[in-house]
Amino acid sequence: MERKNKVAATILRVFLGITFLMHGLSKFQGGIENTVGFFESLGLPGFTAYMVALIELIGGIAVVLGLGTRVISILFVIILAVAIVKVKLAAGFLGNGQMAGYELDLALMAISIYLAITKRSLLALDNVLFRSKKAE
Secondary structure (H helix, E strand, O other), X not given: OOHHHHHHHHHHHHHHHHHHHHHHXXXXXXXXXXXXXXXXXXXXXXXXXXXXXXXXXXXHHHHHHOOOHHHHHHHHHHHHHHHHXXXXXXXOOOOOOOOOOOHHHHHHHHHHHHHHHOOOOOOOHHHHHOOOXXXX
């Protein structure tokens, strides 16, 4: 992979990680019980709110560090797909004046998919922990 592509992947990885970290943090700061209630109002089991918040929080930190980026990116895709279908789809792409649309969710999903299929980015712990024998 060319160096400039690794730099671009790094920028996307850090942005995605920070974004999910902040979303996970806000779920706990706003009172996870509120999030549990919201999930239940959507017909989802309440415990899934804890799962999503922890994936966002811990996964966001891990992605910033470049640890397990591929697996966590796939989990992010699943979370985003459910959010679009269960919450945002009815509001449309740009929103309906009452709630945001799903354009940001699709952008984050595209970044997550890119990172799930990209081999390397710079300054990632995965590069140190899982060094390949042949240079890429």
